[in-house]
Amino acid sequence: MHWLADLLAAIGVVLNGIPQGIMAMTLGFAVFPTAFSFGLASLVNGVAGSVAPISFQAESLALTGDLGKDLRERSSIIFFGASIMLIIGLTGTLTRIVDVLGTQIMSGMMAGVGLMLAKIALQMAKEKSHFGWISIGLATIMYIISHDLVWTITISVIGTSLYAVFIKHYRVTLPDHVTARKFQFVKPLISLKVLRGALSLACLNIGANISYGLITGQMTGQKPNPVDLNLLTSTQALADFGTSLLGGAPVETIISATASAPEPLVAGIIMMLIMAVILLLGWLPKIGQYVPSASIAGFLLVLGAIVIFPENAATAMHGPLSTVAGITLVVTALVDPFIGLLSGALLKFVLPLLGLGI
Numbered sequence: 001m002h003w004l005a006d007l008l009a010a011i012g013v014v015l016n017g018i019p020q021g022i023m024a025m026t027l028g029f030a031v032f033p034t035a036f037s038f039g040l041a042s043l044v045n046g047v048a049g050s051v052a053p054i055s056f057q058a059e060s061l062a063l064t065g066d067l068g069k070d071l072r073e074r075s076s077i078i079f080f081g082a083s084i085m086l087i088i089g090l091t092g093t094l095t096r097i098v099d100v101l102g103t104q105i106m107s108g109m110m111a112g113v114g115l116m117l118a119k120i121a122l123q124m125a126k127e128k129s130h131f132g133w134i135s136i137g138l139a140t141i142m143y144i145i146s147h148d149l150v151w152t153i154t155i156s157v158i159g160t161s162l163y164a165v166f167i168k169h170y171r172v173t174l175p176d177h178v179t180a181r182k183f184q185f186v187k188p189l190i191s192l193k194v195l196r197g198a199l200s201l202a203c204l205n206i207g208a209n210i211s212y213g214l215i216t217g218q219m220t221g222q223k224p225n226p227v228d229l230n231l232l233t234s235t236q237a238l239a240d241f242g243t244s245l246l247g248g249a250p251v252e253t254i255i256s257a258t259a260s261a262p263e264p265l266v267a268g269i270i271m272m273l274i275m276a277v278i279l280l281l282g283w284l285p286k287i288g289q290y291v292p293s294a295s296i297a298g299f300l301l302v303l304g305a306i307v308i309f310p311e312n313a314a315t316a317m318h319g320p321l322s323t324v325a326g327i328t329l330v331v332t333a334l335v336d337p338f339i340g341l342l343s344g345a346l347l348k349f350v351l352p353l354l355g356l357g358i
Helices: 002-026 034-048 058-067 071-091 094-101 103-127 129-146 149-166 192-219 229-244 264-280 283-288 293-317 322-334 337-353
Strands: none
Touching: 002 058, 002 149, 002 264, 002 283, 002 293, 034 229, 034 264, 058 071, 058 103, 058 192, 058 293, 071 094, 071 192, 071 229, 094 103, 094 192, 094 229, 094 337, 103 129, 103 192, 103 293, 103 322, 103 337, 129 149, 129 293, 149 293, 192 229, 192 337, 264 283, 293 322, 322 337
16 A cells, blocks of 8 residues: 555645745746656656755745846746755765855754745735734644645645635636746846845755755655755756746745655656646646735745744854854844845855955
């Protein structure tokens, strides 16, 4: 019966990814080309034996949506961010970057991202109060009851959508480029804003790839940890590199319940193939027209304020670099992850060279 347990684990992760895929559509990303990102990752994982799958990730979607004002800017941020991550993955420098900056500064950046997500959630609730506050209420109650992010996102998104459809008679017509089942080239835009956004996305992915990738590996129970972080980074970057030129959504490293299945490799591949089929057949846009963008607000708030922030903030504040990590946290939350990490690096390395310190 291993195959049934593998299938159920895969379906659970698909259910977690669908609301975040809907979030991608509300930001203007096309879902049809994203199917090929899932296909590519399935192939790479199958050949290399990697147990860490990729999927839609709320953190990267929220950050990209916040840093880019339209599809071209957002796609450009993903394209150049993927280019940076591809170089990091192929040269094997991911763990070296973390070793140089240190766990405290990296955790400070991730904690700052948690606050960014919470702020984005509250902005959604402020702009679309009917849907946003219902989503936040449902997500908070569900997480308190279950302590499970899959149930949290599922109940909050479905509950908010049912209220929107049956009480507010909500229905939105998605842009043609979002629902089109064809390829549309999006020429990358180069600007200071885009490059800063790409660096911020890369900084987020450095932290997420290490933390989420290793957690997924731990869930397999295998020793040593079976996840190759450089392979994972290269796979995620290649997937984003191609789909961004076609206006597709980014797919990133996630904490995947498929890792706890009897056959984690098989379960992860099944999950990505199911998601690819859903996108290729155009089922996601049909669902998306009945789901308000603010329905994800509750999940973002819980993810940022309850899941990501406390643990990373505690790590950042525990050690000799607590002040530097704290400044990294605040700057990340107020500006973006790249400026946050840059400030942390300057405080750690440059001030001592000048005979200064904090």
